[in-house]
Amino acid sequence: MVRTVLDDRDLSKALYGSSHMHAVVVAVDSTDTDEFSAPEIASITGLAGSSIHVLISRLIRIGVIERAGGLPGERTLLYRKTKPDVLRMLAHIGDPIR
Numbered sequence: 449m450v451r452t453v454l455d456d457r458d459l460s461k462a463l464y465g466s467s468h469m470h471a472v473v474v475a476v477d478s479t480d481t482d483e484f485s486a487p488e489i490a491s492i493t494g495l496a497g498s499s500i501h502v503l504i505s506r507l508i509r510i511g512v513i514e515r516a517g518g519l520p521g522e523r524t525l526l527y528r529k530t531k532p533d534v535l536r537m538l539a540h541i542g543d544p545i546r
Contacts, residue, residue: 459542464506468495470541472503476513477539482529483516512538 460470475492476484486500493500504527507513512535516528529535 456542463541466503466506468493468499469503469506470538471495472500472507473535474539476507476527476529477532477535479529482532483526484529485519485524485526487524 456470457467461467464470471493472489472495475489478492479488486497486504489495489504490497490500504513508515508527512529512531513527514530516526518525
């Protein structure tokens with residue numbers, strides 16, 4: 449599970465209009481490579497795949513990720529971070545200032 453800031457759902461709802469978008473942004477930012485799949489994000493966040501796909505579509509529309517093709521022989525789509533610095537900044541909104 450992704451560990452995010454206290455009251456993450458409230459923060460996420462206030463910033464994105466979705467209680468789960470911040471968790472998805474944190475999960476995408478936390479992947480080891482620039483490419484990832486929706487099932488990978490679902491596994492990290494514990495959210496349903498249908499919720500993940502809706503939120504990934506929003507991230508595509510704002511240009512921070514893009515479709516990167518699929519896995520050979522599977523229906524799983526891959527996505528690629530297009531603006532990793534923006535994702536990192538969004539993932540850390542709400543972190544305590546040190």
